[in-house]
Amino acid sequence: MRKKDCHSAWPPCALLFFVHFLCGAYGQVRYSVPEEMTSGSFVGDIVKDLGLELKRLTTGKARIFTAGGREYVALDREKGHIVIKERIDRELLCAGAVSACSLSFEVILENPIELYRITIEILDVNDNSPAFPRGEITLEISEFASTGARFTVDSAVDPDVGINSIQSYSVNPTDHFTVKKQSRSGGSKNVELVLQTPLDREKQEYLYLTITATDGGNPKRSGTVKIHVIVLDINDNAPVFQKDTYKISIPENTAKGSLLVTVNATDADTVSNAQIGYYFEHTTPKIRDLFSVDPSSGEIRLIGELDFEESAIHEFQIQAKDQGGLSDSSEVIVEVTDVNDNAPKMTLMSFSNNIPENAPLGTVVAMINIQDSDSEENGKITCFIDRDLPFKIESSLTNYYSIVSDSELDREDIPEYNITITAKDSGSPSLFSKNILNVKIIDVNDHAPQFEQDSYNAYVMENNSPSLSLFNVKAHDADLGANARVSYFISDNDLNGTPISSLVSINSDSGTVYATKSFDYEQLKSFTITVKAQDGGSPPLSSNVSVKITIQDQNDNAPQVLYPVQSGASVVAEIVPRSADVGYLVTKVVAVDVDSGQNAWLSYKLQKATDRALFEVGLQNGEIRTVRQVTDKDAVKQRLTVVVEDNGQPSRSATVNVNVAVADSFPEVLSEFIDFTHDKDYNNNLTFYLVLALAVVSFLFIVSIIAILSVKCYRWRRERMFYKSGANLPVIPYYPPLYADVGATGTLQHVYNYEVCGTTDSRKSDLKFLRPSSQSVLNFDLSGTRTMPKQNRTTEDVSAEQKPPSADWRFTQNQRPGPSGAAATPEVAMGTGPWPNPPTEAEQLQALMAAANEVSEATNTLGPGTMGLSTRYSPQFTLQHVPDYRQNVYIPGSTATLTSNQQQPQQALPPPQAAIAAAAAQPEPPKAAQTPASKKKSTKKDKK
Secondary structure, eight states: OEEOOOOSSSSOOOEEEEEEEETTTEEEEEEEEETTOOTTOEEEEHHHHHTOOHHHHHHTTOEEEOSSSOOOEEEETTTTEEEEOSOOOHHHHTTTOOSOEEEEEEEEETTTTEEEEEEEEEEOOSOOOOBOSOSEEEEEEETTOOTTOEEEEOOOBOSOOGGGSEEEEEEEOOSSEEEEEEEOTTSOEEEEEEEOSOOOTTTOSEEEEEEEEEEOOSSOOEEEEEEEEEEESOOOOOOEESOSEEEEEEETTOOTTOEEEEOOEEOSOOGGGGOOEEEEESOOHHHHHHEEEOTTTOEEEEOSOOOTTTOSEEEEEEEEEOTTSOEEEEEEEEEEEOOSOOOOEEEEEEEOOEEETTOOTTOEEEEEEEEOOSOGGGGOEEEEOOTTSSEEEEEEETTEEEEEEOSOOOTTTOSEEEEEEEEEEOSSSOOEEEEEEEEEEEOOSOOOOEESSSEEEEEEETTOOTTOEEEEOOEEOSSOGGGGOOEEEEOOOEETTEEGGGTEEEOTTTOEEEESSOOOTTTOOEEEEEEEEEOSSSSOOEEEEEEEEEEEOOOOOOOEEEESOOOSSSOOEEEEOTTOOTTOEEEEOEEEOSSOGGGGOEEEEEEEESOTTTEEEOTTTOEEEESSOOOTTSOSEEEEEEEEEEOOSSOOEEEEEEEEEEOSSHHHHHHHGGGGGGHHHHHHHHHHHHHHHHHHHHHHHHHHHHHHHHHHHHHHHHHHHHHTSOSSOSOOOOOOSEEEOTTOSSSSOSEEEEEEEOOSSGGGOEEEEEEEESOSEEEOOTTSSOOOOOOOOOOOOHHHHSOOOOGGGOOOGGGSOOOTTOOOOSSSOTTOSOOSSOOOHHHHHHHHHHHHHHHHHHTTSOSTTSOOHHHHTSTTOOGGGSOOTTOOEEOTTOOEEEOSOTTSOEESSOOHHHHHHHHHHSOOOOOOOOOHHHHHHHHHHHHO
């Protein structure tokens, strides 16, 4: 024990006691301080007294824990001092206690958790004056009271203890009475007025005294009470209790209204002086709330609820008083026995709800204080947790328990635990309380990222734009937070001396691989990179995966025409003699494509020619041959425009102009080809006129639509106005008596009967529609009373006369000609594969123009067995009836031509007789307006 030095100034010195330390981690220290110290007053230096380092208070997050109640002290971490936080009133803290009053609390440190118990003894100071329960007391004393008679009065109460409590009583004046303090067997003290000289009612009926109670403090404090003495007539016997003390013991769960004890006093007097009344004598309000006394019978009953934990003993005085004013008092002591009515109270002092999964065994998770207000076995506590958890409970101090880890933890297996702590007392029946702690396991970087695939294959078209997203890799990490945040990197290797970083890059967050340059299939066809996935842990973990990037060819090169060579300086022409037979090889267009695969498959088409019926171009070989016999009527100069197109998506093409001279001699060729260069202006003018004509037709079509809508709107408004007119209309609309399909054209294919009920009010007229009949004549009875008899008439179905077009005009998707040069497979026959592309706009326009020409030609050829307007514009007529100009496909090395009708094979070149007959049957196209060049040509032909 060590006593600290005292200072001369207030507060008084504090006493420090070192009791013991437990296991080097827990200790106990004791201080003594006076009550009523101001907030912030110094109590003790725990750093010095407990042998701690000052910085340990900050790093350990030192704090004060008080098990229930108010916190009167605080901890100054910066200085390591215990200071007063709230003014301490000893009388309020330890009410009624005459022994030492103390305040206990714990100082808790974390990381690691340490616990120190601090006890502060509260020293009493003289801060309370003695006080009487009542400010004035009335006493009735008989005049025949003998000298030395004692009269009990209410004693003063001083909450202070020791020398600061009440030490003496005095009375003023002292003519008849003196005051004495008498101790009773129960430890209580009574104040009695002792009569010194007899009273004479005839001389003085009333006496006024003042009793003063003085304590022993420094400075002293005192309290007074006024005594009013009424002198009565003679009553020489006072009541006397049978017992000086009544002592009873009852359980705290005793029911209200229960009879506790009956006090009894006797009086030797008779008549009114022998009538005794029982009353509480200077009791506290708390006693009056718990107990009651019957004034006539002396029965003491329980009227409140007892609580052993609040107070185990209740003491009070009962006064017996007769009619003459004489009285006696007796003490009643009520002992309250404990009942197990309080469950253990659990207080969480410290709790770490997050612990790492690699925490060592024995890591403290929580520290708990458990209190039970009951006594003996009712307050004996047993604490436990579930056994199947990786935690256990330990106790280092009484009523203090620690939850520590008992086995290894794995967040990926179980991310969190709910620990149920049960505190149970030993009462009968036993009471318990529970508390659930949720402990989350903090992740540790113990898993490397794992890719979704062992390897990746990516494909990219050449000529891609830089920064194009190629593909995405994805890796997952079983950890959490930063440990699961995956970043992606590309190993910086070389590819034939070229860094990989110059070819591709990767988004470190999403794993998306981007191209850093535009690839060229002709230079680089594939390469492999290594992608590393690394998490954000410390230290980081990683894994690798290989990615093969394949570059796909794209149709980025148009065909290049090698022959004939186009030159603007001179005109080169191929000469065809007029004696050339069918199939005569005029020339051959030679072209190449630097692409590969289908992008390099070339096809040749004749786009424009002076005479389309004279020449054709081989689809695959580019050979220009005659398709019929050359005649004298053919023009000398012929210009052919050949389009060379590859099979890419989309396709690319090149155009070459071939000049052909139909002549037998060189001078004739020379004279005709002088004006070849002027044809370009003519072609340019023709294109302009076609565009202008298309714009005019479109404008007229829009104007027509607007006009039709205007007329429809006008008629509709007229009908609405007619309907909303008055009920009496002067004119009833006229209905023709007969509608007949006399021409059997199919205008009315069915006969309908109508019943018309006409009234003067058009809004009440009725029109009934009946079932159709087989007549083609619609009759009306003008009288509106009946329907005319049916007229049987047989009409032929016009649609029966019009045969549908041949099935050769229709193509299914599988019957469409395939890509040029495509080889036959068992699944797809030669030339029957799907089209590489749908018809272009130019092809659709060409087909529509061909259909319009057929319509104009059909106006003169309508009749049975032909495709007339009724058939072409019937609902069954579609664009599939329009000849498809892409249906002929040429196979290299073969003279066969594939058509949509597989049962009728065609030859690549028709026989000469067929060609001549076709040319003779074809109507001669209208001649164009003569130009100076054409006049010159005709003059030369006439000369010939």
